[in-house]
């Protein structure tokens with residue numbers, strides 16, 4: 001739904017990869033005037049002059065109310081909302097560069113689906129720490145959102161979450177258009193962890209796909225994966241229903257089913273016998289799950305949560321488990337486990 005104000009809302013998107021660019025299109029098609037930051041000037045020029053981002057979204061025409069620059073101050077000037085879409089492990093260093101130039105009252109929105117190595121911090125926590133913001137200024141957006149499908153304007157839903165329902169609503173209204181509908185909630189922990197954890201299960205699905213296993217194996221892993229995701233997120237304070245919603249089950253289905261998913265693709269290569277370092281070399285886009293495995297397992301250990309599927313993904317990445325031996329529960333279980 002387009003905004004009804006006279007002058008369009010000015011928003012900024014930092015990161016011009018597949019998701020940053022697609023989200024810029026969502027916002028522009030919702031009526032906002034969108035400034036994008038691309039760290040490579042040649043990409044900024046292509047976006048501004050040709051309305052294209054051929055590196056990340058080949059064949060997609062971008063709306064005219066998007067422009068891009070490699071210069072952060074001009075991108076951030078006057079922005080009422082700032083959307084962040086860089087790889088999770090680079091967020092903190094990027095926030096340190098922009099913290100003095102983010103407009104004082106802007107809402108800051110994470111589009112990312114990772115946790116920080118070393119600290120285990122969620123992206124909204126990194127944002128609050130580095131920008132010194134209260135929870136009412138920060139939101140996260142998540143859901144079954146494969147970029148290329150949305151860039152082609154296929155109907156999609158997402159959820160925007162903030163501790164403040166007013167903030168979530170303001171962002172959701174900005175991130176809504178005829179092909180993209182944003183719901184709201186106040187469960188930031190569940191919404192963020194849903195997006196992080198489904199990536200890990202999607203890597204597991206890719207692995208068994210690469211091995212050549214069929215639908216029973218995948219359905220078993222998806223179902224037990226959702227239980228694992230829910231146990232973990234609830235241990236950290238999430239509401240279980242969030243994990244059954246768009247940011248949990250919804251995203252799990254999309255990511256596990258689609259060959260567009262980078263996490264799924266990385267898993268498939270592992271299942272086909274490529275080593276972790278060979279997979280990294282082949283991936284030219286961000287597969288957050290590969291970096292999130294270790295911090296998620298550390299967080300799970302701290303709360304005594306069992307994550308057998310994620311643990312097996314870690315073993316495959318380390319080269320200590322043959323992908324053929326991955327199972328929907330620990331192969332060492334001797335007694336039947338309660339479902």
Ligand SMILES: NC(=O)C1=CN([C@@H]2O[C@H](COP(=O)(O)OP(=O)(O)OC[C@H]3O[C@@H](n4cnc5c(N)ncnc54)[C@H](OP(=O)(O)O)[C@@H]3O)[C@@H](O)[C@H]2O)C=CC1
Nearest residue numbers: 015016017018019020085086090112113145146147285286
């Ligand atoms: N793609 C998708 O379908 C979705 C992705 N997400 C999430 O969005 C986030 C971004 O992913 P996505 O856009 O897909 O990733 P891409 O790999 O497509 O793009 C990454 C972007 O970040 C830039 N970048 C890379 N390293 C750095 C750095 N050190 N500092 C600053 N910028 C950097 C890249 O610039 P350059 O081109 O110059 O290398 C590029 O603009 C991830 O957390 C992902 O999980 C969420 C929902 C959907």
Ligand SMILES: O=C(CO)COP(=O)(O)O
Nearest residue numbers: 143144145146261262263
């Ligand atoms: O988050 C996504 C879909 O919701 C994108 O998944 P990938 O990062 O695995 O491509």
